[in-house]
Amino acid sequence: MGVKNPSSYKSCSQDGNVCVTWENDRKLVMTTRKENDVTCYDVSWSALSCVSQELKDCLNMSGHWYGGFQDWNQYWPMNIIQQKLAPYVASDSYAKMYGGVLERYFLSSAGYGVFIDQDVPLHLSMNENNTRQFCMSAKYTQYPYINYDNSLPYLNYSVCYANNIRKVHDYMSKTYIPRPENIPDEKLFKSPIWSTWAMYKKDINETQLEEFADDIISNNFPHSQIELDDEWTVRYGDMGFDLNKFPDPAAMVRRLNNKGFRVTIWVHPFFNEDSTSFKEAYEKRYLVRQLDSNLPALVSWWRGKLAGILDVTNPEAVSWYLKQLQNLKTNYNISSFKFDAGEVNWLPNVYSVNSTYRNPDVYTQKWAELAYESDKNIRHQEVRVGARTQRLPIFSRMLDRDSTWTRSNGLKTIIPCALTFGLIGYPFVLPDMIGGNAYDAADGLEARNYPDQELFIRWLQVNTFLPSMQFSVPPWIYNDTTLTTEARKLIDLHTSYTPTIVRLAREATVTGSPIIRPLWWVAPTDAITFMIDDEFLLGNDILVAPVVIQGDLSRDIYLPAGRWQDKLRNTVRDGGKWLTNYKASLYELPYFIRV
The missing domain is CATH 3.20.20.80 (Glycosidases)
Structure with missing residues (x-):
């Protein structure tokens, strides 16, 4: 905790709350509140010495951790991250910093969550040097926090606990996360956005833009807008x-x-x-x-x-x-x-x-x-x-994705990022461009390193049940009639579930529940669900398990407890178990409906 002399303190406690001061150093106040089955501890550290003082608390990262921020690798759960202490502000994850969509809210499968006050000059580390600790530091340095009135730093945060992750998340979401005031235009949920960026980069002109639109029409693809x-x-x-x-x-x-x-x-x-x-x-x-x-x-x-x-x-x-x-x-x-x-x-x-x-x-x-x-x-x-x-x-x-299969800002980050956005209160997820942005190390932004056919179609499958779809690299550039036809079928499948997506979007404005949910959402005591980063739920009743590994034509799929209709095989399967070596050819997207 950084206390100069831990044994030299005075109690200022009253009314059952904890209050401790270290003279000319710092003060700690901790209060407890309970609501139904959730207990919260509100912790407040105040500096008493000088404006350059640092206040620091660390928590053990017990259980599996989620939430926080968009990330270059977007590990799910995030325990594997090794992030050194750094200012916790919205940044560009291309710079390997905390990402541009972030909140001061974290959640553990052990049944507790952490929320840090917005005005704390927060620096954060996670598992730095494999310590398995989550450390919060409040301090003013030259930047980025602006101590315009020479205030002494303070560190205020709340830790809430319940007997499972879903229960504590529901409480903390209701308490700390604002609800959307409405939903975006329904056309964006239904039909794809078509962007010029990955296909044309900055060479776009009037002729190319109109040809792009004509190609969308002639290939019989729907659209919400052209960008x-x-x-x-x-x-x-x-x-x-x-x-x-x-x-x-x-x-x-x-x-x-x-x-x-x-x-x-x-x-x-x-x-x-x-x-x-x-x-x-x-x-x-x-x-x-x-x-x-x-x-x-x-x-x-x-x-x-x-x-x-x-x-x-x-x-x-x-x-x-x-x-x-x-x-x-x-x-x-x-x-x-x-x-x-x-x-x-x-x-x-x-x-x-x-x-x-x-x-x-x-x-x-x-x-x-x-x-x-x-x-x-x-x-x-x-x-x-x-x-x-x-x-x-x-x-x-989501920030621009690279056209790769990898965990380094590639296909494998899409599902974990969508899940993270939803947990921290951003249900209207636009998962960037299908197939990525065609970047490469040599030519950077201007590269046109388009994804190969396998990566393109698997990426499209990942996007099929997400809230919105966005194309730039179009299916027809591969000159493969089968691929174009199958791409159109996946868009049609997305369209057929648009009423469900819109209903869930409207639900988010009332309950704060994400549209895209982790498997533990419906099985909060099932430890297997805590580690699954390549499946997701659309609402509570549609489970999607796309293939995200290059060359694979099968995968293992975990179904939470219950009975699930296998839409590919037209059979009903019992949940609470793995389907091992489930066959999924290039043009097959495994998904299941709760019955």
Whole structure:
């Protein structure tokens, strides 16, 4: 705990609560509360010495742990992670940091959960050096937490316990996690988004975009919208079309609309220094500024070495940005937006903003709220970050996946990531692009290392029962009629279960229950379910067990207790046992319905 002299303390306890002070060092207050079968301990450490003081508590990682954050490897359970002590803020998991969708909520199969207060300057480690400990540290360093009033640090958290993981999760979800206020546009649950990114990268132009739409139609695939990704502007930060690539954007969008497509577009919070918008935003103080200065704080990002970044704490800056988005709607009939970035790691280390905050996740929160404001009525935007934004009825996209089979940001991370999003309060999961983003080490973002046919179809099978589907690499590029036909069948299968998905989405607004659930959700005392990371439940009654290992044509499947209809084999099977060596050819997706 970091106490200088553990034996030199004074009790300040009363009313049955624990209260202990170490003079000129720290104070501990711990209270107990009970509700039905759940007991919670509220722990509060307060520094008494100086602003640079560190307060630290560690918990043993007993049982199997879940929740927290999006991760590069997305282990499920997360005990295998070895994360050194680092600021717990929304970051880019490509940088091997805590991911851009994260909450201060963790859960153990041993029946307890942990929730840490939002204003704690939290640094977190998990199993560092194989200690099997979960350590929370509250401290102010130069960055990223902003101690604008020289407050002494404090560490407040709650640990709740019940006799099983489901019971404690239900209580902690109700107590600490906001419910979505509505659901996104139902079309996004039903039909795929088609993005230009992985297929065309920044070489996209008007001709290619319209050909892409024509191919979707001619190959008889449904669509909710077509998404114009990078690069559609002349300079990053300006909201005007590159007329060399898109000679008549209004007419182009009209033609796409006439073919039945809604058109959405990629946006971000950056303004490269050569853009017209950079100059305007700088003059109006709409950019994050250098510390105690009127000058913009320049940052680098994946499309610029010197850029300003929008100050989302400034209401005037937010209104100005939203007005530019509205102009795209009014002038070109752009219907909604794909919001990129928003993580804390894109900010400078030290800076000034219009409204200073203690926790830099406020930036992430306000970027997501801006995204919601851009399309409050229909709600068919997407955002890739989340931090205390569970109330927003919009899709949260997983960070770009690599086109690999591996646990390193590849196919094997999709199910664990969807499960994690759901547990921490983000049920509207958009699992990025089917087949990944075609990146490779040599060419980076611009690579077109498309997945092979086996990886593509297995990835599509994983996505079939998830809340939404998104394509960029299209099935027909493989010139394989069977693959294209089978892809269409999987989309039809997804469509047939859309009423179930939408019902579960609406249920999430009331109960907070995820749409995609771990097997232990229906079997919270069955220890076998705690380790299963390649199966999931859609609601309580549909179990999906796709093949996620290259070359495999069979797999072992665990069915929780009960009776389950095997939809592939048209038979009923008893649960509470394994189906070993279950055959699943390339075009077979094993799934089961509770009877």
